[in-house]
Amino acid sequence: MEYKAPVESYSGRVVEVVIGRGEKALKIGGENVLPFHFFEGAIANPPRLALEVLDSVPVGWSQWEVNPYKDVVSEPVQWANRALELGADLVCLRLVGTDPTGQNVPGDKAAELVKSVASAIRSPLIVYGSGDEVKDVEVLTKVAEVCAGEALLLGPVVKENYEPISKAALDYGHCIIAQSPLDINLEKELNVKLLKSFPRERIVIDPLSSALGYGMEYSFTIMERTKHIGIMFGDSTMQMPIIADLSSECAKTKQAKESEKQGLLWELVTAISLLLAGANIVVLRLPQSLKILREVLEGKL
Protein backbone atom coordinates (compact mmCIF):
# COMPACT_ATOMS: atom_id res chain seq x y z
CA MET A 1 0.00 0.00 0.00
CA GLU A 2 1.21 3.45 -0.84
CA TYR A 3 2.18 5.66 2.09
CA LYS A 4 0.15 8.79 2.50
CA ALA A 5 1.49 11.43 4.82
CA PRO A 6 -1.11 12.65 7.30
CA VAL A 7 -2.28 16.18 6.60
CA GLU A 8 -3.50 18.46 9.35
CA SER A 9 -6.33 20.87 8.82
CA TYR A 10 -7.01 23.73 11.18
CA SER A 11 -10.07 25.48 12.50
CA GLY A 12 -8.69 29.00 12.28
CA ARG A 13 -7.60 31.31 9.51
CA VAL A 14 -5.46 34.43 9.53
CA VAL A 15 -7.48 37.49 8.62
CA GLU A 16 -6.76 38.93 5.18
CA VAL A 17 -5.87 42.59 5.58
CA VAL A 18 -5.80 44.81 2.50
CA ILE A 19 -3.60 47.89 2.60
CA GLY A 20 -3.60 50.51 -0.14
CA ARG A 21 -6.46 51.24 -2.50
CA GLY A 22 -7.24 50.37 -6.11
CA GLU A 23 -4.26 49.21 -8.15
CA LYS A 24 -1.97 49.65 -5.17
CA ALA A 25 -3.98 47.32 -2.96
CA LEU A 26 -1.88 44.61 -1.34
CA LYS A 27 -3.26 41.63 0.56
CA ILE A 28 -1.59 40.50 3.76
CA GLY A 29 -2.17 37.20 5.57
CA GLY A 30 -5.25 35.09 4.82
CA GLU A 31 -3.61 31.68 5.33
CA ASN A 32 -5.27 28.80 7.16
CA VAL A 33 -2.10 26.78 7.69
CA LEU A 34 1.02 27.35 9.74
CA PRO A 35 3.92 29.30 8.17
CA PHE A 36 5.41 27.54 5.13
CA HIS A 37 3.19 24.47 5.58
CA PHE A 38 2.57 24.30 1.82
CA PHE A 39 1.94 20.57 2.23
CA GLU A 40 -1.14 21.25 4.33
CA GLY A 41 -2.90 23.84 2.22
CA ALA A 42 -2.61 26.96 0.16
CA ILE A 43 -0.87 30.00 1.55
CA ALA A 44 -3.14 32.75 0.33
CA ASN A 45 -0.55 35.50 0.18
CA PRO A 46 3.23 35.24 0.39
CA PRO A 47 5.03 37.20 3.09
CA ARG A 48 5.48 40.81 2.02
CA LEU A 49 8.88 42.49 2.08
CA ALA A 50 9.11 46.19 2.93
CA LEU A 51 12.11 48.52 2.80
CA GLU A 52 12.31 51.37 5.26
CA VAL A 53 12.50 55.02 4.31
CA LEU A 54 13.08 57.83 6.79
CA ASP A 55 11.42 61.23 6.86
CA SER A 56 14.79 62.88 7.40
CA VAL A 57 18.46 62.29 6.65
CA PRO A 58 19.53 59.19 8.59
CA VAL A 59 21.73 59.69 11.62
CA GLY A 60 24.16 57.01 12.74
CA TRP A 61 23.82 54.80 9.67
CA SER A 62 26.96 53.12 8.37
CA GLN A 63 28.18 54.29 5.01
CA TRP A 64 27.30 51.00 3.38
CA GLU A 65 23.74 51.29 4.68
CA VAL A 66 23.40 54.74 3.16
CA ASN A 67 25.09 53.86 -0.17
CA PRO A 68 22.08 52.48 -2.10
CA TYR A 69 20.23 55.71 -1.31
CA LYS A 70 23.06 58.22 -0.97
CA ASP A 71 21.71 60.56 -3.65
CA VAL A 72 18.13 60.52 -2.30
CA VAL A 73 18.42 60.41 1.52
CA SER A 74 17.12 63.95 1.83
CA GLU A 75 14.21 63.30 -0.55
CA PRO A 76 11.80 60.78 0.99
CA VAL A 77 9.66 60.58 -2.18
CA GLN A 78 12.62 59.62 -4.34
CA TRP A 79 13.96 57.36 -1.62
CA ALA A 80 10.63 55.53 -1.51
CA ASN A 81 10.63 55.07 -5.27
CA ARG A 82 14.21 53.81 -5.12
CA ALA A 83 13.17 51.23 -2.53
CA LEU A 84 10.49 49.96 -4.90
CA GLU A 85 12.95 49.87 -7.82
CA LEU A 86 15.17 47.73 -5.62
CA GLY A 87 12.42 45.15 -5.29
CA ALA A 88 10.35 46.03 -2.21
CA ASP A 89 6.68 45.06 -2.20
CA LEU A 90 5.91 48.14 -0.18
CA VAL A 91 7.53 51.01 1.67
CA CYS A 92 7.76 51.59 5.42
CA LEU A 93 8.06 55.30 6.14
CA ARG A 94 9.46 56.09 9.57
CA LEU A 95 8.58 59.48 11.02
CA VAL A 96 11.69 59.62 13.19
CA GLY A 97 11.80 63.40 12.76
CA THR A 98 8.64 63.76 14.85
CA ASP A 99 10.39 62.44 17.96
CA PRO A 100 9.92 65.08 20.69
CA THR A 101 13.45 64.44 21.97
CA GLY A 102 14.85 65.12 18.49
CA GLN A 103 13.69 67.47 15.70
CA ASN A 104 10.13 67.38 17.06
CA VAL A 105 8.54 67.94 13.64
CA PRO A 106 4.85 68.78 14.17
CA GLY A 107 2.07 66.44 13.11
CA ASP A 108 0.70 68.53 10.24
CA LYS A 109 4.11 68.80 8.62
CA ALA A 110 4.70 65.08 8.97
CA ALA A 111 1.25 64.42 7.50
CA GLU A 112 2.06 66.50 4.43
CA LEU A 113 5.19 64.47 3.86
CA VAL A 114 3.30 61.20 4.22
CA LYS A 115 0.75 62.41 1.70
CA SER A 116 3.41 63.37 -0.81
CA VAL A 117 5.08 59.97 -0.48
CA ALA A 118 1.82 58.03 -0.55
CA SER A 119 0.61 59.76 -3.69
CA ALA A 120 3.96 59.44 -5.51
CA ILE A 121 4.56 55.71 -5.17
CA ARG A 122 2.91 52.68 -6.76
CA SER A 123 2.85 50.61 -3.55
CA PRO A 124 0.89 50.94 -0.35
CA LEU A 125 2.58 52.59 2.59
CA ILE A 126 3.35 51.58 6.14
CA VAL A 127 3.82 54.57 8.45
CA TYR A 128 5.53 54.25 11.82
CA GLY A 129 5.48 57.20 14.22
CA SER A 130 8.44 57.89 16.49
CA GLY A 131 7.13 55.55 19.17
CA ASP A 132 6.52 58.38 21.63
CA GLU A 133 3.08 57.39 22.84
CA VAL A 134 1.93 60.97 23.40
CA LYS A 135 3.38 62.60 20.29
CA ASP A 136 2.24 59.70 18.10
CA VAL A 137 -1.36 60.59 18.88
CA GLU A 138 -0.90 64.06 17.38
CA VAL A 139 1.15 62.79 14.45
CA LEU A 140 -0.79 59.68 13.48
CA THR A 141 -4.26 61.20 13.83
CA LYS A 142 -3.14 64.07 11.60
CA VAL A 143 -1.62 61.64 9.09
CA ALA A 144 -4.87 59.67 9.10
CA GLU A 145 -6.89 62.80 8.35
CA VAL A 146 -4.65 64.29 5.66
CA CYS A 147 -4.22 60.93 3.90
CA ALA A 148 -7.91 59.98 4.08
CA GLY A 149 -8.73 57.11 1.78
CA GLU A 150 -5.12 55.96 1.19
CA ALA A 151 -5.66 52.87 3.38
CA LEU A 152 -2.27 53.32 5.03
CA LEU A 153 -0.97 50.89 7.64
CA LEU A 154 -0.43 53.16 10.67
CA GLY A 155 1.43 52.45 13.86
CA PRO A 156 2.48 51.84 16.45
CA VAL A 157 -0.81 51.80 18.32
CA VAL A 158 -0.18 50.83 21.94
CA LYS A 159 -2.21 50.28 25.11
CA GLU A 160 -1.70 53.89 26.16
CA ASN A 161 -2.90 55.55 22.94
CA TYR A 162 -5.04 53.10 21.00
CA GLU A 163 -8.30 54.96 21.45
CA PRO A 164 -7.64 58.24 19.61
CA ILE A 165 -5.42 56.70 16.92
CA SER A 166 -7.74 53.82 16.12
CA LYS A 167 -10.68 56.20 16.00
CA ALA A 168 -8.89 58.41 13.44
CA ALA A 169 -7.87 55.34 11.43
CA LEU A 170 -11.45 54.13 11.47
CA ASP A 171 -12.86 57.49 10.41
CA TYR A 172 -10.40 57.97 7.54
CA GLY A 173 -10.18 54.43 6.24
CA HIS A 174 -6.75 53.21 7.39
CA CYS A 175 -5.33 50.03 8.91
CA ILE A 176 -3.40 49.99 12.17
CA ILE A 177 -0.45 48.22 13.76
CA ALA A 178 -1.26 47.00 17.29
CA GLN A 179 2.02 46.90 19.19
CA SER A 180 2.67 45.19 22.52
CA PRO A 181 5.94 44.72 24.45
CA LEU A 182 6.95 41.08 23.78
CA ASP A 183 4.15 39.62 25.87
CA ILE A 184 1.44 37.44 24.41
CA ASN A 185 -1.06 38.17 27.17
CA LEU A 186 -0.68 41.93 26.68
CA GLU A 187 -0.88 41.39 22.92
CA LYS A 188 -4.24 39.70 23.33
CA GLU A 189 -5.48 42.32 25.77
CA LEU A 190 -4.81 45.13 23.29
CA ASN A 191 -6.49 43.17 20.50
CA VAL A 192 -9.56 42.53 22.63
CA LYS A 193 -9.83 46.21 23.50
CA LEU A 194 -9.34 47.33 19.89
CA LEU A 195 -11.87 44.86 18.54
CA LYS A 196 -14.65 46.51 20.48
CA SER A 197 -14.57 49.45 18.13
CA PHE A 198 -12.25 48.53 15.26
CA PRO A 199 -12.61 45.90 12.51
CA ARG A 200 -10.40 42.82 12.66
CA GLU A 201 -9.75 43.10 8.91
CA ARG A 202 -7.76 46.28 9.45
CA ILE A 203 -5.39 45.26 12.23
CA VAL A 204 -1.81 43.96 11.96
CA ILE A 205 -0.01 42.73 15.08
CA ASP A 206 3.48 43.95 16.00
CA PRO A 207 4.73 41.91 18.97
CA LEU A 208 8.12 43.69 18.69
CA SER A 209 11.04 42.13 16.86
CA SER A 210 14.39 41.66 18.51
CA ALA A 211 17.57 40.91 16.59
CA LEU A 212 19.50 37.67 16.46
CA GLY A 213 21.49 37.35 19.67
CA TYR A 214 19.50 40.15 21.30
CA GLY A 215 16.33 38.33 22.26
CA MET A 216 15.12 37.16 18.86
CA GLU A 217 13.89 33.94 20.45
CA TYR A 218 11.34 35.93 22.47
CA SER A 219 9.91 37.45 19.31
CA PHE A 220 10.02 34.07 17.61
CA THR A 221 8.13 32.26 20.31
CA ILE A 222 5.45 34.95 20.60
CA MET A 223 4.86 35.00 16.84
CA GLU A 224 4.78 31.22 16.77
CA ARG A 225 2.30 31.03 19.65
CA THR A 226 0.14 33.73 18.09
CA LYS A 227 -0.16 31.56 14.98
CA HIS A 228 -0.83 28.43 17.01
CA ILE A 229 -3.54 30.11 19.05
CA GLY A 230 -5.13 31.78 16.03
CA ILE A 231 -4.89 28.98 13.48
CA MET A 232 -4.85 25.77 15.53
CA PHE A 233 -7.09 26.84 18.41
CA GLY A 234 -9.25 29.29 16.48
CA ASP A 235 -8.97 32.25 18.88
CA SER A 236 -10.47 35.02 16.76
CA THR A 237 -8.70 37.76 18.72
CA MET A 238 -5.31 36.37 17.67
CA GLN A 239 -5.85 35.85 13.95
CA MET A 240 -4.54 39.10 12.57
CA PRO A 241 -1.40 39.11 10.38
CA ILE A 242 1.96 39.88 11.99
CA ILE A 243 4.54 42.51 11.06
CA ALA A 244 8.19 41.93 11.97
CA ASP A 245 9.72 45.38 12.14
CA LEU A 246 13.30 44.26 12.53
CA SER A 247 15.54 46.54 10.44
CA SER A 248 16.55 49.06 13.10
CA GLU A 249 16.95 46.39 15.76
CA CYS A 250 19.40 44.49 13.56
CA ALA A 251 21.24 47.60 12.38
CA LYS A 252 22.01 48.75 15.90
CA THR A 253 23.69 45.52 16.97
CA LYS A 254 27.43 45.58 17.60
CA GLN A 255 27.88 42.97 14.90
CA ALA A 256 26.05 44.96 12.22
CA LYS A 257 28.03 48.06 13.06
CA GLU A 258 31.32 46.19 12.67
CA SER A 259 31.02 45.19 9.04
CA GLU A 260 28.80 45.16 6.01
CA LYS A 261 28.88 41.39 5.75
CA GLN A 262 27.83 40.90 9.35
CA GLY A 263 25.14 43.53 8.99
CA LEU A 264 23.71 41.70 6.00
CA LEU A 265 23.83 38.35 7.78
CA TRP A 266 22.19 39.76 10.90
CA GLU A 267 19.25 41.23 9.05
CA LEU A 268 18.87 38.19 6.83
CA VAL A 269 19.00 35.55 9.53
CA THR A 270 16.65 37.52 11.78
CA ALA A 271 14.21 38.01 8.91
CA ILE A 272 14.22 34.36 7.83
CA SER A 273 13.74 33.24 11.42
CA LEU A 274 10.79 35.54 12.04
CA LEU A 275 9.23 34.57 8.73
CA LEU A 276 9.42 30.94 9.85
CA ALA A 277 7.77 31.98 13.11
CA GLY A 278 4.88 33.45 11.15
CA ALA A 279 5.57 37.07 10.19
CA ASN A 280 3.41 38.21 7.26
CA ILE A 281 5.36 41.43 6.62
CA VAL A 282 9.04 42.07 7.34
CA VAL A 283 10.60 45.52 7.36
CA LEU A 284 14.18 45.56 6.10
CA ARG A 285 16.87 48.18 5.63
CA LEU A 286 19.23 46.50 3.19
CA PRO A 287 18.27 45.98 -0.49
CA GLN A 288 20.80 43.15 -0.63
CA SER A 289 19.08 41.20 2.14
CA LEU A 290 15.73 41.83 0.44
CA LYS A 291 17.12 40.34 -2.77
CA ILE A 292 18.39 37.21 -1.05
CA LEU A 293 15.23 36.84 1.02
CA ARG A 294 13.15 37.04 -2.15
CA GLU A 295 15.18 34.20 -3.67
CA VAL A 296 14.68 32.16 -0.51
CA LEU A 297 10.92 32.74 -0.60
CA GLU A 298 10.76 31.82 -4.27
CA GLY A 299 12.56 28.58 -3.56
CA LYS A 300 15.69 29.47 -5.50
CA LEU A 301 18.01 29.14 -2.50
Place this chain on the structure above:
Amino acid sequence: MVLIGESIHIISRRVSEAVRDRNASVIQELAKAQAEAGADYIDLNLGPAKKDPVGMTEWLVNVVQEVTNLPLSIDTLNPIAMEAGLRLCKKRPLLNSASGRTDSKAEMLPLAKKYNCDVVISVLTDKGCPPDVDSRTESIMETVAYANELGIPNEDIWVDPIILPVSADQKQVREALEFIKILPDLLPGVKSTVGLSNVSNGTPEELRGILNRTYMVMLGRYGLYSAIADTLDHELVKLNRGELPHIVDLIYKAMDSEPIDMSSLSKQEQDYVKTTRVLMGETLYSHAWLEA
Protein backbone atom coordinates in the same frame (compact mmCIF):
# COMPACT_ATOMS: atom_id res chain seq x y z
CA MET B 1 -13.63 22.72 51.70
CA VAL B 2 -11.78 23.92 54.77
CA LEU B 3 -11.07 27.64 54.38
CA ILE B 4 -7.97 29.18 55.91
CA GLY B 5 -8.36 32.95 56.11
CA GLU B 6 -5.38 34.67 54.47
CA SER B 7 -5.91 38.28 55.50
CA ILE B 8 -3.34 38.51 58.30
CA HIS B 9 -0.47 38.65 55.88
CA ILE B 10 2.77 40.51 56.48
CA ILE B 11 2.85 41.75 52.87
CA SER B 12 -0.25 43.81 53.64
CA ARG B 13 0.91 47.25 54.73
CA ARG B 14 -1.78 47.54 57.35
CA VAL B 15 -0.71 44.27 58.90
CA SER B 16 3.02 44.93 58.81
CA GLU B 17 2.54 48.35 60.43
CA ALA B 18 0.25 46.86 63.09
CA VAL B 19 2.82 44.17 63.84
CA ARG B 20 5.63 46.71 64.01
CA ASP B 21 3.65 49.01 66.32
CA ARG B 22 2.16 46.11 68.27
CA ASN B 23 -1.29 47.48 67.45
CA ALA B 24 -3.47 44.58 68.57
CA SER B 25 -6.83 45.98 67.49
CA VAL B 26 -6.01 45.98 63.76
CA ILE B 27 -4.99 42.32 63.90
CA GLN B 28 -7.89 41.34 66.11
CA GLU B 29 -10.42 43.05 63.82
CA LEU B 30 -9.05 41.09 60.88
CA ALA B 31 -9.21 37.83 62.83
CA LYS B 32 -12.78 38.47 63.96
CA ALA B 33 -13.94 39.54 60.52
CA GLN B 34 -12.59 36.35 58.97
CA ALA B 35 -14.06 34.16 61.70
CA GLU B 36 -17.47 35.77 61.21
CA ALA B 37 -17.20 35.45 57.43
CA GLY B 38 -16.75 31.72 57.74
CA ALA B 39 -13.04 30.93 58.01
CA ASP B 40 -12.18 27.55 59.58
CA TYR B 41 -8.57 28.50 60.34
CA ILE B 42 -6.79 31.85 60.65
CA ASP B 43 -3.50 32.02 58.77
CA LEU B 44 -0.78 34.11 60.38
CA ASN B 45 1.68 34.95 57.65
CA LEU B 46 4.83 36.19 59.35
CA GLY B 47 7.05 36.39 56.29
CA PRO B 48 10.73 35.70 56.92
CA ALA B 49 10.42 37.21 60.45
CA LYS B 50 14.09 38.15 60.54
CA LYS B 51 13.84 40.69 63.36
CA ASP B 52 12.79 39.30 66.73
CA PRO B 53 11.05 36.20 65.35
CA VAL B 54 10.05 34.86 68.74
CA GLY B 55 8.67 38.09 70.20
CA MET B 56 6.73 38.93 67.06
CA THR B 57 5.20 35.49 66.67
CA GLU B 58 4.24 35.11 70.31
CA TRP B 59 2.57 38.52 70.28
CA LEU B 60 0.62 37.74 67.12
CA VAL B 61 -0.54 34.31 68.25
CA ASN B 62 -1.63 35.65 71.62
CA VAL B 63 -3.59 38.63 70.32
CA VAL B 64 -5.42 36.48 67.78
CA GLN B 65 -6.24 33.77 70.30
CA GLU B 66 -7.73 36.43 72.57
CA VAL B 67 -10.54 37.02 70.07
CA THR B 68 -11.11 33.69 68.35
CA ASN B 69 -11.20 30.01 69.17
CA LEU B 70 -10.37 29.02 65.61
CA PRO B 71 -7.22 26.98 65.06
CA LEU B 72 -4.25 28.82 63.58
CA SER B 73 -2.08 28.23 60.57
CA ILE B 74 1.44 29.44 61.35
CA ASP B 75 2.80 30.60 58.03
CA THR B 76 6.54 31.27 57.87
CA LEU B 77 9.73 29.83 56.44
CA ASN B 78 11.59 30.73 59.63
CA PRO B 79 11.81 27.63 61.89
CA ILE B 80 12.47 29.72 65.01
CA ALA B 81 9.33 31.78 64.50
CA MET B 82 7.46 28.61 63.60
CA GLU B 83 8.36 26.86 66.82
CA ALA B 84 7.51 29.94 68.88
CA GLY B 85 4.07 29.98 67.30
CA LEU B 86 3.31 26.26 67.51
CA ARG B 87 4.26 26.20 71.18
CA LEU B 88 1.55 28.72 72.10
CA CYS B 89 -1.34 27.40 70.02
CA LYS B 90 -4.35 26.28 72.09
CA LYS B 91 -5.96 24.34 69.25
CA ARG B 92 -4.07 21.84 67.12
CA PRO B 93 -2.34 24.16 64.64
CA LEU B 94 -1.30 23.83 61.03
CA LEU B 95 2.42 24.16 60.28
CA ASN B 96 2.52 26.15 57.04
CA SER B 97 4.73 25.08 55.45
CA ALA B 98 7.42 22.49 54.92
CA SER B 99 8.70 21.27 51.55
CA GLY B 100 11.20 19.00 49.85
CA ARG B 101 13.94 21.57 50.29
CA THR B 102 16.91 20.30 52.25
CA ASP B 103 16.67 22.98 54.95
CA SER B 104 12.94 22.45 55.32
CA LYS B 105 13.31 18.70 55.79
CA ALA B 106 15.98 19.26 58.40
CA GLU B 107 14.36 22.08 60.38
CA MET B 108 10.61 22.23 59.65
CA LEU B 109 9.39 18.66 59.38
CA PRO B 110 10.78 17.64 62.79
CA LEU B 111 8.69 20.45 64.34
CA ALA B 112 5.51 18.87 63.01
CA LYS B 113 6.41 15.69 64.80
CA LYS B 114 7.52 17.44 67.96
CA TYR B 115 4.29 19.45 68.30
CA ASN B 116 2.06 16.71 66.86
CA CYS B 117 0.38 19.11 64.44
CA ASP B 118 -0.93 19.09 60.91
CA VAL B 119 1.66 20.12 58.36
CA VAL B 120 1.51 21.60 54.87
CA ILE B 121 4.11 19.99 52.62
CA SER B 122 4.61 21.67 49.27
CA VAL B 123 6.14 20.19 46.13
CA LEU B 124 8.98 22.72 46.18
CA THR B 125 12.48 21.29 46.03
CA ASP B 126 15.98 22.72 46.09
CA LYS B 127 15.52 23.28 42.37
CA GLY B 128 12.35 25.36 42.77
CA CYS B 129 8.83 24.53 41.65
CA PRO B 130 8.52 21.32 39.62
CA PRO B 131 7.12 22.21 36.18
CA ASP B 132 4.64 19.41 35.51
CA VAL B 133 2.51 16.68 37.08
CA ASP B 134 5.22 14.02 36.88
CA SER B 135 7.90 16.08 38.57
CA ARG B 136 5.44 17.28 41.21
CA THR B 137 4.61 13.64 41.87
CA GLU B 138 8.24 12.65 42.14
CA SER B 139 8.94 15.46 44.60
CA ILE B 140 5.96 14.88 46.86
CA MET B 141 6.42 11.08 47.03
CA GLU B 142 9.96 11.62 48.17
CA THR B 143 9.15 14.27 50.80
CA VAL B 144 6.12 12.45 52.20
CA ALA B 145 8.15 9.25 52.53
CA TYR B 146 10.71 11.26 54.48
CA ALA B 147 7.97 12.69 56.72
CA ASN B 148 6.54 9.20 57.31
CA GLU B 149 9.97 8.03 58.44
CA LEU B 150 9.98 10.86 60.98
CA GLY B 151 6.71 9.45 62.29
CA ILE B 152 4.27 11.90 60.63
CA PRO B 153 1.29 9.95 59.28
CA ASN B 154 -0.33 10.75 55.91
CA GLU B 155 -3.47 11.91 57.72
CA ASP B 156 -1.55 14.87 59.21
CA ILE B 157 -0.08 15.93 55.89
CA TRP B 158 -1.69 18.64 53.71
CA VAL B 159 -0.04 18.54 50.30
CA ASP B 160 0.38 21.87 48.47
CA PRO B 161 0.89 21.59 44.67
CA ILE B 162 2.02 25.29 44.48
CA ILE B 163 -0.29 27.50 42.51
CA LEU B 164 1.33 29.92 40.06
CA PRO B 165 -0.35 33.02 38.59
CA VAL B 166 -2.40 32.48 35.46
CA SER B 167 -1.03 35.76 34.14
CA ALA B 168 2.53 34.46 34.41
CA ASP B 169 2.29 30.82 33.38
CA GLN B 170 -1.12 29.69 32.23
CA LYS B 171 -0.07 26.09 31.69
CA GLN B 172 0.86 25.65 35.36
CA VAL B 173 -2.73 26.29 36.43
CA ARG B 174 -3.83 23.15 34.64
CA GLU B 175 -0.84 21.14 35.88
CA ALA B 176 -1.68 21.89 39.51
CA LEU B 177 -5.31 20.92 38.87
CA GLU B 178 -4.29 17.58 37.35
CA PHE B 179 -1.99 16.95 40.27
CA ILE B 180 -4.83 17.45 42.79
CA LYS B 181 -6.92 15.03 40.73
CA ILE B 182 -4.42 12.18 41.01
CA LEU B 183 -3.23 12.93 44.56
CA PRO B 184 -5.60 10.52 46.37
CA ASP B 185 -4.24 7.64 44.28
CA LEU B 186 -0.63 8.67 44.85
CA LEU B 187 -0.80 9.10 48.60
CA PRO B 188 -3.93 7.61 50.16
CA GLY B 189 -5.03 9.47 53.27
CA VAL B 190 -3.21 12.74 52.71
CA LYS B 191 -5.12 16.01 52.71
CA SER B 192 -4.41 18.91 50.40
CA THR B 193 -4.29 22.70 50.36
CA VAL B 194 -3.40 25.56 48.04
CA GLY B 195 -2.52 29.22 48.25
CA LEU B 196 -5.60 29.99 46.18
CA SER B 197 -5.16 33.73 45.62
CA ASN B 198 -1.80 33.17 44.01
CA VAL B 199 -3.65 32.16 40.83
CA SER B 200 -4.72 35.79 40.41
CA ASN B 201 -1.47 37.44 41.45
CA GLY B 202 -0.55 40.00 38.78
CA THR B 203 -4.14 40.33 37.60
CA PRO B 204 -5.79 43.76 38.10
CA GLU B 205 -7.14 43.90 41.65
CA GLU B 206 -10.82 44.23 40.76
CA LEU B 207 -10.67 41.08 38.60
CA ARG B 208 -8.91 38.77 41.04
CA GLY B 209 -11.96 37.45 42.86
CA ILE B 210 -13.55 35.58 40.00
CA LEU B 211 -10.30 33.81 39.17
CA ASN B 212 -9.93 32.71 42.80
CA ARG B 213 -13.53 31.57 43.10
CA THR B 214 -13.62 29.69 39.82
CA TYR B 215 -10.36 27.90 40.51
CA MET B 216 -11.59 26.95 43.98
CA VAL B 217 -14.63 25.25 42.48
CA MET B 218 -12.48 23.49 39.86
CA LEU B 219 -10.01 22.21 42.46
CA GLY B 220 -12.87 21.28 44.77
CA ARG B 221 -14.34 19.06 42.08
CA TYR B 222 -11.17 16.99 42.21
CA GLY B 223 -11.20 16.73 45.96
CA LEU B 224 -9.12 19.62 47.21
CA TYR B 225 -9.40 19.46 51.01
CA SER B 226 -8.65 23.06 51.95
CA ALA B 227 -7.55 26.42 50.61
CA ILE B 228 -5.77 29.43 52.04
CA ALA B 229 -8.12 32.03 50.62
CA ASP B 230 -9.75 35.41 50.86
CA THR B 231 -12.58 34.53 53.24
CA LEU B 232 -13.70 38.16 53.18
CA ASP B 233 -14.87 37.45 49.61
CA HIS B 234 -18.53 36.80 50.38
CA GLU B 235 -19.26 35.06 47.09
CA LEU B 236 -16.32 32.72 47.60
CA VAL B 237 -17.64 31.60 50.97
CA LYS B 238 -21.13 31.14 49.54
CA LEU B 239 -19.81 29.05 46.67
CA ASN B 240 -17.89 26.93 49.14
CA ARG B 241 -21.01 26.36 51.21
CA GLY B 242 -22.88 25.09 48.18
CA GLU B 243 -25.22 28.07 48.09
CA LEU B 244 -24.61 28.78 44.39
CA PRO B 245 -25.13 25.35 42.80
CA HIS B 246 -25.99 26.71 39.34
CA ILE B 247 -22.58 28.42 39.17
CA VAL B 248 -20.85 25.22 40.21
CA ASP B 249 -22.76 23.30 37.52
CA LEU B 250 -21.75 25.83 34.88
CA ILE B 251 -18.10 25.64 35.87
CA TYR B 252 -18.21 21.83 35.67
CA LYS B 253 -19.84 22.01 32.24
CA ALA B 254 -17.18 24.40 30.99
CA MET B 255 -14.48 22.10 32.42
CA ASP B 256 -15.97 19.24 30.42
CA SER B 257 -16.06 21.39 27.25
CA GLU B 258 -19.79 20.86 27.01
CA PRO B 259 -21.56 23.22 24.62
CA ILE B 260 -22.90 26.24 26.49
CA ASP B 261 -25.34 28.76 25.03
CA MET B 262 -23.73 31.97 26.24
CA SER B 263 -26.62 34.15 25.11
CA SER B 264 -28.93 32.47 27.61
CA LEU B 265 -26.64 33.31 30.53
CA SER B 266 -26.42 36.34 32.79
CA LYS B 267 -23.26 38.45 32.76
CA GLN B 268 -22.15 36.81 36.02
CA GLU B 269 -22.65 33.32 34.58
CA GLN B 270 -20.87 34.21 31.35
CA ASP B 271 -17.94 35.50 33.38
CA TYR B 272 -17.64 32.19 35.23
CA VAL B 273 -17.68 30.25 31.95
CA LYS B 274 -15.03 32.50 30.39
CA THR B 275 -12.88 32.24 33.50
CA THR B 276 -13.13 28.45 33.56
CA ARG B 277 -12.02 28.29 29.93
CA VAL B 278 -9.01 30.48 30.71
CA LEU B 279 -8.04 28.39 33.76
CA MET B 280 -8.43 25.18 31.75
CA GLY B 281 -5.99 26.66 29.20
CA GLU B 282 -8.59 26.58 26.44
CA THR B 283 -8.42 30.28 25.76
CA LEU B 284 -5.32 32.40 26.04
CA TYR B 285 -5.28 34.58 29.15
CA SER B 286 -5.20 38.35 28.93
CA HIS B 287 -6.25 40.96 31.48
CA ALA B 288 -9.25 41.53 29.21
CA TRP B 289 -10.44 37.90 29.31
CA LEU B 290 -13.92 38.86 30.51
CA GLU B 291 -14.33 41.40 27.72
CA ALA B 292 -13.72 39.06 24.79
